[in-house]
Amino acid sequence: MSVLKRRHGCLTAWLIFLMMVNSIAALAIILIMYAVSIGNEEVQQAVLEYPIWVLPAMVIICIFDLGCLVALFRWKVWGFWGFLFSGVVALPVNLAAGAGPVMALWSSFSGPIFLAFVLNIGKSNKGWPQLE
Numbered sequence: 001m002s003v004l005k006r007r008h009g010c011l012t013a014w015l016i017f018l019m020m021v022n023s024i025a026a027l028a029i030i031l032i033m034y035a036v037s038i039g040n041e042e043v044q045q046a047v048l049e050y051p052i053w054v055l056p057a058m059v060i061i062c063i064f065d066l067g068c069l070v071a072l073f074r075w076k077v078w079g080f081w082g083f084l085f086s087g088v089v090a091l092p093v094n095l096a097a098g099a100g101p102v103m104a105l106w107s108s109f110s111g112p113i114f115l116a117f118v119l120n121i122g123k124s125n126k127g128w129p130q131l132e
Helices: 009-037 041-047 054-073 077-096 101-119
Strands: none
Touching: 009 041, 009 054, 009 101, 054 077, 077 101
């Protein structure tokens, strides 16, 4: 007999928000890479200063994040640790993309920090203790 798990609305909303942001970001970056590949000069000039590996790395990070968020939605604790790990990987990618140190730290770790907070709010439906 399995125990019924209940997540509170803030956790559900935050997970859905993060899934939407990562999906949109991955799609936008793929479209940027396509525009560069077909020779769009405006887009090429905008991303010319990036190392060639930055955009594909960002897409991979977004897709990895989506997998981790789905795991969290299914109550898997490794989803949180994977999401945090992707922040560590994203930090040098963000720096290589031209973000300043503060912005790179913020964009890499704000999601995992807020996720940790949201997982620990609530009483009987607190998310963190329910993760497997």
